[in-house]
Amino acid sequence: MKNSRIFAAYGMIFVLALLCAFFSVVTYTDQSPTGEAGANQVITAIRQQFGTTPRVLIAASDQPGDSVFAASIERDLAASGAQVLATVIGEPKDAREALLKINAGGGKLDAIACTQVTGAWLVFSDLKTDFPGLGEPRVITPRSYRWPNFLKSENLLNIANQIAVIAIVAIGVTMVIITGGIDLSVGSLLALSAVLAARFIRDFAGGVNASVGGMLLACLAAIILCGIAGAFSGAMITRFAIPPFIVTLAMMLVGSGLAYILAEGQSIYQIPDSFVWLGRGADLMSLPNAVVLMLVLYALAHVLMSRMRLGRYLYAVGGNGEAARLSGVPVKRVLMFAYIASALLAGLGGVIMASQLKSGSATYGNMYELYVIAAVVVGGTSLSGGEGKMLGTLTGAFTIAVIQNGMNLTNVESYTQKVVLGLVILGAVLLDKIRHAR
Amino acid sequence: MTDTAPLLEMRGIVKSFPGVQALSGVDLSLRSGEVLALIGENGAGKSTLMKVLGGAHRANEGTIAIHGRQTRFHSPHESRRAGVAVIYQEFNLVPGLTSVENIFLGREVTRAGFVAQQEERKRAAALFKRLGAEIDLAAPCRRLTTAQQQLVEIAKALAFDARILVMDEPSAALTSHEVERLFEIIRDLKRQGIGIIYVSHRLGEIFAIADRVMVLRDGKHVGERLIGQITRNEMIEMMVGRELKDEFPPRSVAIGAPRLEVAGLRRGRVVRDVSFAVRRGEILALTGLVGAGRTETVRLIFGADPREAGEIRLDGKALAIRSPRDAIAAGIGLLTEDRKLQGLVLGHSVRDNFGLPNLTWLSRHGFVQRRREREDFGRYVNRLKIKVPNQEQRAGNLSGGNQQKVVLAKWLARNCDILIFDEPTRGIDVGAKYEIYLLMNELAAAGKAIVMISSELPEVLGMADRILVMHEGRVTGEITDARRATQEQIMELAHA
Known part of the structure; x- marks a missing residue:
């Protein structure tokens, strides 16, 4: 009785909730974290794998979230003694140039900090063959997760x-x-x-x-x-x-x-x-x-x-x-x-x-x-x-x-x-x- | 008609609404040419039973047979086709259409797709002639008097060859003269073999017109008698289920100085130079035919309509009343004639209705003091014995008597000095009537001055200390000793 009265008074809330649920299900997709949250994941991963003084390249696209991502990795890693050799914000060809430069300079590279998107760039797919001078750098990306776009x-x-x-x-x-x-x-x-x-x-x-x-x-x-x-x-x-x-x-x-x-x-x-x-x-x-x-x-x-x-x-x-x-x-x-x-x-x-x-x-x-x-x-x-x-x-x-x-x-x-x-x-x-x- | 099957036979009708068992197995039978009076207190189930017959409600159980043939009504349309016509208290006429258009509404006489207006007029005129009525066929129904509108309803029923005619409180809005006329028509219809179910609270009329009376109480059939075998008191006892000594409570009168004085009230042709005074502790009855200007007069006093001239004084002080708000602030309360249209907000809770004129003192800094409101209303629910399951109940769901009590509570809480009751007991059952009379006496005894408009002469004679009779907007007579007045005396003044 009481419940039905609440339903009568605010029935639309249930409809609204149903709509939200529906759109949540429909827009449920892979999310690739960027920004601070993504950066923190990558920083932690790099520190775990390479200690505090790795040599790092940062690659990010020119999306707004990505520049935050790149900047905060650069800041935090540099602060803890890592060497950030280059920070690329742009397209794959920029990354290629940066890699060539490092390669030419004869330096080794430990890690490449990427977002989900940049991590999938072709330029990073076969680093050993393309840039033998860099050693064996690893591409580090934040872990993707699934979440509805609607509920972001x-x-x-x-x-x-x-x-x-x-x-x-x-x-x-x-x-x-x-x-x-x-x-x-x-x-x-x-x-x-x-x-x-x-x-x-x-x-x-x-x-x-x-x-x-x-x-x-x-x-x-x-x-x-x-x-x-x-x-x-x-x-x-x-x-x-x-x-x-x-x-x-x-x-x-x-x-x-x-x-x-x-x-x-x-x-x-x-x-x-x-x-x-x-x-x-x-x-x-x-x-x-x-x-x-x-x-x-x-x-x-x-x-x-x-x-x-x-x-x-x-x-x-x-x-x-x-x-x-x-x-x-x-x-x-x-x-x-x-x-x-x-x-x-x-x-x-x-x-x-x-x-x-x-x-x-x-x-x-x-x-x-x-x-x-x-x-x-x-x-x-x-x-x-x-x-x-x-x-x-x-x-x-x-x-x-x-x-x-x-x-x-x-x-x-x-x-x-x-x-x-x-x-x-x-x-x-x-x-x-x-x-x-x- | 040679078969012995009654015209109408309802058996074991059960109808329940959420939370209420309105009818529990009611039987009713009606012969052709018979007038069956259906009586009972408000909420006894009369209206529900008639709505089942009229197809407006569908019964949960039970059967209906007409001329012995079982039928089921799923809509008013089906019921009408089976020869049942129900004339509800609130008429079913389209106000802007003429009587002819209303009579044939939904069943127009057509020729090649066009309405055959001449033919319709001819038939309507014939019907009115049969009823002995003179009605302007070209006038929109809203301009007809209540009695004329009722005749249009009856004509509409006859036009559809109704064999069974239900009249719900047909006399409620009629003057006694018009009621007489209605009775003649009913007798005439009887002779034509039409069966009539007559629902009324006015027991006097039932003796005058009915052949048989059937009493409902709490949704049950509690008795049925031929009219010669029952007395008025027996009827009342059957209705209320207990013994009722008097219809009007006794009162001791202690009348003081004038409280409300009006002089030279005027508004167009409806109110012409009306002056009177009501004294402390007095009940003044304002009577006369419908349309005599009684309601219009009190509406002027209350500020509901603008007055062209006239002075209003309360306890000797002149009042500048320009709106109901002013009147209420000055200490005047009006219980309107029409509860549903003017007295209550039907869709809102009874408590909200109660609060409406009282929020000025029930709120502080613009906020309603809801606890105080709840408690105050609770007191009046107890005092007036208002039957409501809770204070959130919608006013529209209550019976007439309980609605009237809510309206009363509104004004009592306001503690008005002057109370104007316009037809306070219209459509209200005997028990509730008595309670309202008692209350009026109590108020008078407490030093208030009361103006009561009533068309029911026994009520006027039983309750008033003094009687004013109005005719065509004027006060045509005054009877200072109401105890010794007679109905004939009043009627004479009313027709002056």
């Missing part, structure tokens, strides 16, 4: 980072949908906010040389302007009883148009490098800042919806607006709050996106309103209002992100991805209906 921590963080903007915007839209409304304007407001923030930085805060304070003010101003747009929508809905669908549809066009006008059809990139801190930085335990912000906002929204009076009122207005009004709920104010919150969060999403891409453009957030609504609905919030959970929306957003990411990893082409995503959204809602019908 870089990939998981990547998923979280990619969905952060949609998930943050979805918080506000969840509130709006719980009140029985809809907000179609969030995608446009997101673009508007990105353009506004970028323009404010370029025009008023000093462009590339903008200070932190200047950027902060610019972003705040952009977000607040979005909030005003939300207040306008809210006023139209509460004052004149125009259906939210119509009001926010109009606002979607207005917002998008304004964004294009303000951007003058270009992308605005005169922004300092430090601006990417929010979108690309990772200060807390290597979690991206945008993801941390997302988690904090979800925690706050969850508390608001489940513990606070305002949260109760949001549900009540969506469940039965007339009964709520006759019980003394300030229905109009509650609705205003929902639309303003939704617009502010869309504005914040725009700032994050501008920070991720280090520019502002009116093309951002195109179709985002639909992904956001999909996340909300997949998360179990009913479009008829009065029902839904913040954490459900987070689950819904992640479900969409995981599907997209999983399909990227398994090389599903992007058109097919759309088809699959559409069907998954339908399936998720169908599942929800069936669960409720029981």
